[in-house]
Amino acid sequence: MGQKVVIKTGRAVELMRKAGQAAARVREQLIPLAVPGISTGELDRLAAEKIHETGGKSAFLGYNGFPGQICISVNEEIVHGIGGTRKLLYGDVLKLDIGVNLDGYIGDTAVSVAIGVVDSGIAKLMQVTKAALAAGIEQARSGNTVGHIGYAVEQVVIEAGFTVVRDLVGHGVGAQLHEAPQIPNYGKPGYGEKLKPGMTLAIEPMVNMGTCKFKILSDQWTVVTLDGKPSCHDEHTVLVTKGDPEILTCRLAM
Numbered sequence: 001m002g003q004k005v006v007i008k009t010g011r012a013v014e015l016m017r018k019a020g021q022a023a024a025r026v027r028e029q030l031i032p033l034a035v036p037g038i039s040t041g042e043l044d045r046l047a048a049e050k051i052h053e054t055g056g057k058s059a060f061l062g063y064n065g066f067p068g069q070i071c072i073s074v075n076e077e078i079v080h081g082i083g084g085t086r087k088l089l090y091g092d093v094l095k096l097d098i099g100v101n102l103d104g105y106i107g108d109t110a111v112s113v114a115i116g117v118v119d120s121g122i123a124k125l126m127q128v129t130k131a132a133l134a135a136g137i138e139q140a141r142s143g144n145t146v147g148h149i150g151y152a153v154e155q156v157v158i159e160a161g162f163t164v165v166r167d168l169v170g171h172g173v174g175a176q177l178h179e180a181p182q183i184p185n186y187g188k189p190g191y192g193e194k195l196k197p198g199m200t201l202a203i204e205p206m207v208n209m210g211t212c213k214f215k216i217l218s219d220q221w222t223v224v225t226l227d228g229k230p231s232c233h234d235e236h237t238v239l240v241t242k243g244d245p246e247i248l249t250c251r252l253a254m
Contacts, residue, residue, distance in 0.1 A: 003172075003179060003180035004180060005172060005179070005180045005181055005193060005196075005199060006172065006174050006175070006179055006180075006199075006200075007196060007197075007198035007199060008174060008198045008199075008200055008239075009198055012105065012174070012175075013198070013239065015102070015103050015104065015105040016105050016107070016174065016200050016237070016239065016248055017239075017248055018102055018103065018105070019056065019100055019101065019102040019103070019105040019106055019107035019237075019248075020107035020109070020237045020247075020248025020249040020250075021107070021248070021249070022051075022054035022055070022056050022100040022102045022107055023098050023099065023100040023106075023107030023108060023109045023237070023249050024107070024109060024249040024250060024251065025050070025054060026047060026050040026051055026054065026070075026098050026100060027096060027098050027109050027110075027111055027249070028251065029050045030043065030046065030047060030050060030070075030096055030098070031096070031111065031113055033046055034088060034094050034096070034113050034115060035088065035115065036087075036088055036089060036090045036115055036116055037087055037088065038087065038088055039083075039084070039085055039086060039087050039088075040072045040074065040081065040082075040083040040084055040085075040086050040087075041083040041084050041085060041086075042083075043070075043072055043083055043096075044068050044069050044070060044072060044082075044083030045069075045083075047069045047070045047083075047096075047098065048069040051069060051098075051100055054100055054102060055102060056100040056101050056102035056103075057100070057101050058070065058099065058100070058101070059099030059100060059101040059106045059108065059177050060097075060099050060177075063177060066080075066082075066221065067082055068082045068083050069083070070083075070096060070097060070098045070099070071095070071096075071097035071098075071110075072094070072095070072096060072097075073094070073095040073097070073222070073223075073231075073233070074086065074092055074093070074094055074095070075092055075093055075230050075231075076224045076225045076228045076229060076230060076231060077095070077222055077223065077224050077231070078095075078165060078168070078206050078208070078214055078223045078224060078225060078231040078233065079095065079097060079110075079168065079206060079223050079233055080097075080221045080222055080223050081095070081221075081222045082219060082221055082222060088115045089115065090115060090116035090117075091115065091117065091118055091119065091122075092115040092116075092118075093112055093113070093114060093115070093118055093122050093125070093126065093230055093232060094112070094113045094114075094115055095110060095111070095112050095113075095231075095233040096110060096111055096113060097109075097110040097233065097235065098110065099177060104175055105174060105175055106173055106174065106175070106176070106177055107173075107237050107248060107249055108173050108177070108202040108204075108235060108237050108249070109235050109236055109237060109249035110204060110233050110234055110235035111234055111235075112126050112129060112130075112232040112233060112234055114126065121209065121230075122209075122230050122232075124160065125162060125207060125209050125230060125231075125232050126232050128156060128157060128160040128162055128207060129157075129205055129207040129232035129233065129234050130234050131156050132152075132153045132154075132156040132157050132164075132185075132205040132207060132234075133153070133203060133204070133205050133234045133235070133236065135152040135155070135156045136149045136150070136152050136153040136185075136205065137203055137236060137238050137245050137247060138152065138245070139151075139152045140195060140201055140203065140238045140240055140245040141195060141240065141244075141245060142195055142196055142197050142240055142241070142242055143194070143195065144189070145187075145189065145190055145191055145192045145193060145194050145195060146181050146182075146183050146184070146187060146191070146192030146193045146195070147187035147188045147189050147190055147191035147192040148187075148189045148190075148195075149170075149183055149187070149201075149203060150183065150184045150185055150186045150187030150188075150192075151186070151187050151188055151189050153185045153186070153203075153205050154185060154186040154187075157185075157205070157207050162207050162208060162209060163207070163208045163211065163212035164185040164186055164206065164207055164208075164212060165185065165206040165207075165208060165212050165214060165231070166184065166185070166186055166212055167214070168206055168214075168223065169182045169183055169184045169185070170182070170183030170184075170185070170202050170203045170204045170235070171183060171201075171202050172199065172200065172201055172202070173200055173201070173202040173237055174200050180193070181193035183201060183202070183203060183204075185205050185206065195240050196240060197240055197241050197242050198239075199239075199240040200237060200238070200239050200240075200248070201237070201238050201240065202235055202236075202237050202238075203235065203236060203238055204233065204234065204235035204236075205233070205234060205235075206231060206232075206233045207231065207232050207233075208225050208229060208230075208231045209225075209229040209230045209231070210225060210227040210229035211225065211226050211227045211229075213225075213226040213227075214226055235249075236248070236249045236250070237249045
Protein backbone atom coordinates (compact mmCIF):
# COMPACT_ATOMS: atom_id res chain seq x y z
CA MET A 1 0.00 0.00 0.00
CA GLY A 2 2.96 2.29 0.60
CA GLN A 3 1.17 3.86 3.58
CA LYS A 4 2.57 4.41 7.05
CA VAL A 5 0.73 2.88 9.98
CA VAL A 6 -0.99 5.57 12.05
CA ILE A 7 -0.65 5.13 15.82
CA LYS A 8 -3.49 6.78 17.76
CA THR A 9 -2.99 8.32 21.17
CA GLY A 10 -4.94 10.54 23.54
CA ARG A 11 -7.76 12.44 21.86
CA ALA A 12 -7.52 10.39 18.66
CA VAL A 13 -8.25 7.21 20.63
CA GLU A 14 -11.24 8.83 22.32
CA LEU A 15 -12.58 10.01 18.96
CA MET A 16 -12.14 6.50 17.55
CA ARG A 17 -14.13 5.13 20.49
CA LYS A 18 -16.96 7.58 19.80
CA ALA A 19 -16.97 6.81 16.07
CA GLY A 20 -16.96 3.08 16.81
CA GLN A 21 -19.92 3.41 19.15
CA ALA A 22 -21.80 5.49 16.57
CA ALA A 23 -21.29 2.78 13.94
CA ALA A 24 -22.34 0.10 16.42
CA ARG A 25 -25.50 2.00 17.30
CA VAL A 26 -26.49 2.26 13.62
CA ARG A 27 -25.79 -1.46 13.16
CA GLU A 28 -27.94 -2.47 16.12
CA GLN A 29 -30.79 -0.19 15.04
CA LEU A 30 -30.82 -1.58 11.50
CA ILE A 31 -30.81 -5.28 12.41
CA PRO A 32 -34.47 -5.44 13.58
CA LEU A 33 -35.55 -3.42 10.53
CA ALA A 34 -34.21 -6.09 8.16
CA VAL A 35 -37.38 -8.15 7.66
CA PRO A 36 -38.94 -10.03 4.74
CA GLY A 37 -40.42 -7.64 2.19
CA ILE A 38 -38.26 -4.61 2.88
CA SER A 39 -36.14 -3.44 -0.04
CA THR A 40 -32.40 -2.92 0.22
CA GLY A 41 -32.99 0.64 -0.96
CA GLU A 42 -35.31 1.29 1.97
CA LEU A 43 -32.70 -0.11 4.34
CA ASP A 44 -30.16 2.27 2.86
CA ARG A 45 -32.55 5.20 3.40
CA LEU A 46 -33.09 4.15 7.00
CA ALA A 47 -29.34 3.84 7.44
CA ALA A 48 -28.96 7.45 6.33
CA GLU A 49 -31.45 8.51 9.01
CA LYS A 50 -29.71 6.52 11.72
CA ILE A 51 -26.27 7.81 10.75
CA HIS A 52 -27.56 11.39 10.78
CA GLU A 53 -28.94 10.83 14.30
CA THR A 54 -25.42 10.02 15.56
CA GLY A 55 -24.21 13.44 14.45
CA GLY A 56 -21.91 11.81 11.92
CA LYS A 57 -21.98 11.07 8.23
CA SER A 58 -21.57 8.01 6.07
CA ALA A 59 -17.95 7.05 5.56
CA PHE A 60 -18.94 5.14 2.40
CA LEU A 61 -21.17 7.55 0.46
CA GLY A 62 -19.08 8.98 -2.37
CA TYR A 63 -15.98 7.00 -1.42
CA ASN A 64 -14.37 6.33 -4.80
CA GLY A 65 -17.82 7.01 -6.20
CA PHE A 66 -19.77 4.53 -4.06
CA PRO A 67 -23.45 5.52 -4.30
CA GLY A 68 -24.85 4.06 -1.07
CA GLN A 69 -24.95 5.11 2.57
CA ILE A 70 -23.88 1.61 3.62
CA CYS A 71 -23.03 -1.63 1.84
CA ILE A 72 -25.99 -4.03 1.69
CA SER A 73 -25.23 -7.52 0.35
CA VAL A 74 -27.58 -10.51 0.11
CA ASN A 75 -26.87 -14.25 -0.13
CA GLU A 76 -24.18 -14.78 -2.80
CA GLU A 77 -23.20 -11.09 -2.62
CA ILE A 78 -20.03 -10.98 -0.52
CA VAL A 79 -19.52 -7.23 -0.01
CA HIS A 80 -20.12 -3.78 -1.54
CA GLY A 81 -23.76 -4.38 -2.45
CA ILE A 82 -25.77 -1.25 -3.30
CA GLY A 83 -29.26 -0.65 -1.95
CA GLY A 84 -31.97 -0.80 -4.61
CA THR A 85 -35.24 -2.47 -5.51
CA ARG A 86 -34.31 -5.99 -4.36
CA LYS A 87 -36.61 -7.12 -1.55
CA LEU A 88 -35.45 -9.38 1.25
CA LEU A 89 -36.97 -12.84 1.32
CA TYR A 90 -37.53 -15.19 4.21
CA GLY A 91 -34.42 -17.38 4.51
CA ASP A 92 -31.99 -14.83 3.02
CA VAL A 93 -28.72 -13.95 4.72
CA LEU A 94 -28.09 -10.20 4.71
CA LYS A 95 -24.77 -8.44 5.24
CA LEU A 96 -24.82 -4.88 6.55
CA ASP A 97 -21.48 -3.04 6.34
CA ILE A 98 -21.55 0.34 8.07
CA GLY A 99 -19.00 3.14 8.30
CA VAL A 100 -19.65 6.29 10.31
CA ASN A 101 -17.40 9.34 10.19
CA LEU A 102 -17.84 11.24 13.44
CA ASP A 103 -15.70 14.29 14.18
CA GLY A 104 -13.16 13.21 11.58
CA TYR A 105 -12.67 9.61 12.70
CA ILE A 106 -14.30 6.47 11.33
CA GLY A 107 -15.94 3.46 12.95
CA ASP A 108 -16.30 0.48 10.59
CA THR A 109 -18.43 -2.57 11.36
CA ALA A 110 -20.36 -5.31 9.58
CA VAL A 111 -22.78 -8.04 10.55
CA SER A 112 -24.50 -10.98 8.87
CA VAL A 113 -28.22 -11.14 9.62
CA ALA A 114 -30.67 -14.00 9.14
CA ILE A 115 -33.93 -12.92 7.51
CA GLY A 116 -36.44 -15.07 9.33
CA VAL A 117 -35.01 -18.57 9.72
CA VAL A 118 -32.16 -19.63 7.46
CA ASP A 119 -31.32 -23.22 6.55
CA SER A 120 -28.80 -25.17 8.62
CA GLY A 121 -25.94 -24.63 6.17
CA ILE A 122 -26.28 -20.85 6.25
CA ALA A 123 -26.74 -20.92 10.03
CA LYS A 124 -23.43 -22.75 10.34
CA LEU A 125 -21.77 -20.31 7.93
CA MET A 126 -22.96 -17.40 10.06
CA GLN A 127 -21.73 -19.00 13.27
CA VAL A 128 -18.33 -19.83 11.81
CA THR A 129 -17.85 -16.31 10.46
CA LYS A 130 -18.54 -14.82 13.89
CA ALA A 131 -16.18 -17.35 15.51
CA ALA A 132 -13.48 -16.52 12.96
CA LEU A 133 -13.84 -12.81 13.74
CA ALA A 134 -13.54 -13.52 17.46
CA ALA A 135 -10.42 -15.63 16.86
CA GLY A 136 -8.85 -12.87 14.79
CA ILE A 137 -9.62 -10.21 17.39
CA GLU A 138 -8.04 -12.36 20.11
CA GLN A 139 -4.75 -12.19 18.20
CA ALA A 140 -4.82 -8.40 17.79
CA ARG A 141 -2.25 -7.96 20.55
CA SER A 142 0.87 -5.87 20.86
CA GLY A 143 3.88 -7.91 19.76
CA ASN A 144 1.89 -10.14 17.44
CA THR A 145 1.78 -9.56 13.70
CA VAL A 146 -0.93 -9.21 11.08
CA GLY A 147 -0.14 -12.83 10.22
CA HIS A 148 -1.33 -13.95 13.64
CA ILE A 149 -4.76 -12.47 12.92
CA GLY A 150 -5.11 -13.95 9.44
CA TYR A 151 -3.92 -17.38 10.55
CA ALA A 152 -6.42 -17.50 13.42
CA VAL A 153 -9.28 -16.46 11.13
CA GLU A 154 -8.52 -19.01 8.42
CA GLN A 155 -8.00 -21.94 10.79
CA VAL A 156 -11.53 -21.54 12.16
CA VAL A 157 -12.93 -21.34 8.64
CA ILE A 158 -10.95 -24.29 7.23
CA GLU A 159 -11.86 -26.55 10.13
CA ALA A 160 -15.53 -25.89 9.37
CA GLY A 161 -15.11 -26.76 5.68
CA PHE A 162 -15.58 -23.24 4.33
CA THR A 163 -13.23 -20.80 2.57
CA VAL A 164 -12.02 -17.27 3.21
CA VAL A 165 -11.99 -14.69 0.44
CA ARG A 166 -8.25 -14.22 0.00
CA ASP A 167 -8.27 -11.24 -2.36
CA LEU A 168 -10.36 -8.96 -0.12
CA VAL A 169 -8.84 -7.82 3.16
CA GLY A 170 -9.33 -5.98 6.41
CA HIS A 171 -7.38 -2.80 7.01
CA GLY A 172 -6.28 -0.09 9.35
CA VAL A 173 -8.91 2.57 9.93
CA GLY A 174 -8.88 6.02 11.53
CA ALA A 175 -9.11 9.45 9.99
CA GLN A 176 -9.14 7.58 6.66
CA LEU A 177 -11.43 4.67 5.84
CA HIS A 178 -8.53 2.58 4.57
CA GLU A 179 -5.20 2.94 6.34
CA ALA A 180 -2.21 0.63 6.65
CA PRO A 181 -1.81 -2.21 7.30
CA GLN A 182 -3.79 -4.56 5.10
CA ILE A 183 -5.18 -7.48 7.13
CA PRO A 184 -5.73 -10.61 5.01
CA ASN A 185 -7.92 -13.36 6.41
CA TYR A 186 -5.06 -15.84 6.06
CA GLY A 187 -1.38 -15.75 6.93
CA LYS A 188 1.34 -17.07 9.21
CA PRO A 189 2.15 -16.00 12.77
CA GLY A 190 5.21 -13.76 12.77
CA TYR A 191 4.66 -12.46 9.24
CA GLY A 192 3.46 -9.03 8.21
CA GLU A 193 3.22 -5.77 10.13
CA LYS A 194 4.03 -5.98 13.82
CA LEU A 195 1.13 -4.83 16.01
CA LYS A 196 1.67 -1.93 18.40
CA PRO A 197 -0.53 -0.17 20.97
CA GLY A 198 -2.56 2.60 19.34
CA MET A 199 -3.18 0.78 16.07
CA THR A 200 -6.87 0.66 15.09
CA LEU A 201 -7.79 -2.22 12.83
CA ALA A 202 -10.90 -3.20 10.87
CA ILE A 203 -10.84 -7.00 11.12
CA GLU A 204 -13.40 -8.50 8.73
CA PRO A 205 -13.62 -12.16 7.77
CA MET A 206 -15.47 -12.77 4.50
CA VAL A 207 -16.37 -16.47 4.46
CA ASN A 208 -17.84 -18.41 1.54
CA MET A 209 -19.78 -21.65 1.63
CA GLY A 210 -18.12 -22.78 -1.59
CA THR A 211 -15.26 -21.44 -3.67
CA CYS A 212 -13.24 -18.46 -2.46
CA LYS A 213 -13.31 -17.05 -6.00
CA PHE A 214 -15.56 -14.15 -6.91
CA LYS A 215 -16.57 -11.74 -9.65
CA ILE A 216 -17.70 -8.12 -9.67
CA LEU A 217 -21.09 -7.30 -11.18
CA SER A 218 -21.70 -4.74 -13.91
CA ASP A 219 -22.39 -2.01 -11.32
CA GLN A 220 -18.61 -2.17 -10.72
CA TRP A 221 -19.15 -2.58 -6.98
CA THR A 222 -21.08 -5.68 -5.93
CA VAL A 223 -18.79 -8.64 -5.30
CA VAL A 224 -20.47 -12.06 -5.65
CA THR A 225 -19.28 -15.63 -5.20
CA LEU A 226 -18.28 -17.24 -8.48
CA ASP A 227 -20.34 -20.37 -7.78
CA GLY A 228 -23.41 -18.49 -6.52
CA LYS A 229 -23.23 -20.01 -3.02
CA PRO A 230 -23.84 -17.88 0.09
CA SER A 231 -21.23 -15.77 1.83
CA CYS A 232 -21.07 -14.14 5.27
CA HIS A 233 -19.20 -11.07 6.50
CA ASP A 234 -18.65 -9.78 10.03
CA GLU A 235 -16.41 -6.91 11.10
CA HIS A 236 -15.30 -4.94 14.13
CA THR A 237 -12.99 -1.98 14.58
CA VAL A 238 -10.41 -3.00 17.19
CA LEU A 239 -7.86 -0.99 19.19
CA VAL A 240 -4.54 -2.67 19.93
CA THR A 241 -3.57 -1.94 23.54
CA LYS A 242 -0.82 -2.99 25.94
CA GLY A 243 -3.21 -5.70 27.12
CA ASP A 244 -6.40 -7.21 25.71
CA PRO A 245 -7.76 -5.94 22.38
CA GLU A 246 -10.51 -3.34 22.75
CA ILE A 247 -13.48 -3.73 20.42
CA LEU A 248 -14.54 -0.20 19.54
CA THR A 249 -17.70 -1.31 17.71
CA CYS A 250 -18.95 -3.67 20.42
CA ARG A 251 -22.66 -4.29 21.00
CA LEU A 252 -24.45 -1.49 22.78
CA ALA A 253 -27.22 -1.50 25.34
CA MET A 254 -30.01 0.02 23.27
